[in-house]
Amino acid sequence: MAMKKTLKYIFSTLIVLLSLTVSAQTASRNGLSLGVDLSRIAVPFIDSTRYGWEALADIQIVPNVFVAAEVGSQTSRFSKPEYHYSSSGAYARLGVDYNFIKHLDDKSEDKIFIGARLGFSSFYHDADNLLVRDSIWGDINPQPIPVKWLTSGWTEVALGMRARLINNFYLGWSVRAKIRMWLGKDERMSPFSIPGYGKANVKNTFGVNYSLYYMIPLRKKTDVPKESGTQ
Amino acid sequence: MKIKIHTFLLILAVVLFVASCDPYSPCEDTDGVQANLGFYSFNGKTLADTSLASLKIYAIDGDSSVFIQEYTQKVNKINVPLSMVADTSVVCITYGKGSPDTLKFYYTQFTRLVSHECGFANFYTLTGIETTTHLIDSVKIRKYLVEYGDEENIKIYF
Numbered sequence: 605m606a607m608k609k610t611l612k613y614i615f616s617t618l619i620v621l622l623s624l625t626v627s628a629q630t631a632s633r634n635g636l637s638l639g640v641d642l643s644r645i646a647v648p649f650i651d652s653t654r655y656g657w658e659a660l661a662d663i664q665i666v667p668n669v670f671v672a673a674e675v676g677s678q679t680s681r682f683s684k685p686e687y688h689y690s691s692s693g694a695y696a697r698l699g700v701d702y703n704f705i706k707h708l709d710d711k712s713e714d715k716i717f718i719g720a721r722l723g724f725s726s727f728y729h730d731a732d733n734l735l736v737r738d739s740i741w742g743d744i745n746p747q748p749i750p751v752k753w754l755t756s757g758w759t760e761v762a763l764g765m766r767a768r769l770i771n772n773f774y775l776g777w778s779v780r781a782k783i784r785m786w787l788g789k790d791e792r793m794s795p796f797s798i799p800g801y802g803k804a805n806v807k808n809t810f811g812v813n814y815s816l817y818y819m820i821p822l823r824k825k826t827d828v829p830k831e832s833g834t835q
Numbered sequence: 836m837k838i839k840i841h842t843f844l845l846i847l848a849v850v851l852f853v854a855s856c857d858p859y860s861p862c863e864d865t866d867g868v869q870a871n872l873g874f875y876s877f878n879g880k881t882l883a884d885t886s887l888a889s890l891k892i893y894a895i896d897g898d899s900s901v902f903i904q905e906y907t908q909k910v911n912k913i914n915v916p917l918s919m920v921a922d923t924s925v926v927c928i929t930y931g932k933g934s935p936d937t938l939k940f941y942y943t944q945f946t947r948l949v950s951h952e953c954g955f956a957n958f959y960t961l962t963g964i965e966t967t968t969h970l971i972d973s974v975k976i977r978k979y980l981v982e983y984g985d986e987e988n989i990k991i992y993f
């Protein structure tokens with residue numbers, strides 16, 4: 605279910621970006637950048653309870669203004685003596701970046717940017733093997749918490765940079781300040797984390813992306829030569 | 836130069852990423868969910884808090900009893916854990932001298948996650964209470980929901 609929603613987000617995002625590609629034929633170094641977040645590879649080594657992936661894309665629509673989209677998926681699982689918890693879901697972010705440096709290389713699209721995002725996530729969670737301890741009256745094993753689907757939305761402010769690595773490959777990073785706007789409610793159990801956002805029990809948080817991009821160049825806009833004798 | 840910049844940025848990103856990770860915080864709940872009982876007496880004109888000393892509280896489970904708590908100093912309230920195994924709990928209060936009193940709590944209960952650090956706990960909705968009347972005159976439920984906090988659930992009148 606989460607995978608289907610993820611694929612839907614990816615497809616919709618690519619359709620939007622490709623439609624912008626057709627119209628944005630103004631700069632010779634413009635292109636559609638597609639990337640993956642490399643920091644997601646490191647996450648399981650730092651926090652073994654989480655793993656996921658994130659894909660990114662952006663395209664310049666007017667000089668120094670980029671439309672950006674990110675989609676991804678995250679799964680969290682951990683076991684404690686008192687319960688086993690799992691959650692999984694997909695997320696998407698859409699926003700704009702503003703590049704505030706002049707291009708240093710005529711063939712590249714290095715940038716230092718500030719941007720904003722709207723994020724949305726749909727995910728489920730559940731818990732089983734519950735144990736509640738009581739040294740006086742005795743322990744109990746309550747019924748498992750069934751699967752519950754939740755949604756969340758948030759805003760982000762992004763600050764980052766991207767520089768050309770080689771040919772059309774770029775490396776970039778950004779830091780994000782996130783503010784959660786809403787989170788669905790499960791009366792029996794609050795969620796542990798929100799895919800794409802972070803810990804669910806905080807209303808604001810920070811995040812870091814470190815991404816590898818490939819820029820698909822657009823065709824150069826060429827001038828049509830005037831025919832002699834015509835006006 | 837670009838390789839040095841990217842190396843620096845990579846290290847910075849990793850440091851920031853690790854710094855942004857929030858490891859588990861320890862659970863700060865040490866007492867659990869308990870019913871709060873307040874002591875009162877009526878002198879013929881006014882109702883006032885009353886304090887008792889040398890109290891011992893026992894959980895009664897069938898023919899056996901389990902020691903819960905002892906209060907050597909004067910107290911005007913006590914906390915009592917309720918059983919999750921059954922929908923009634925019997926608690927005995929001894930006063931040092933004289934006959935003890937026994938309270939029987941009736942309730943429904945439900946399980947909720949307290950926090951991912953502390954895990955799950957049971958909460959109770961009181962439906963009734965019975966008491967012997969050796970030193971206790973009467974009891975009254977003031978707040979039916981038994982949850983975390985100091986809010987009084989039951990008034991015990993002596």
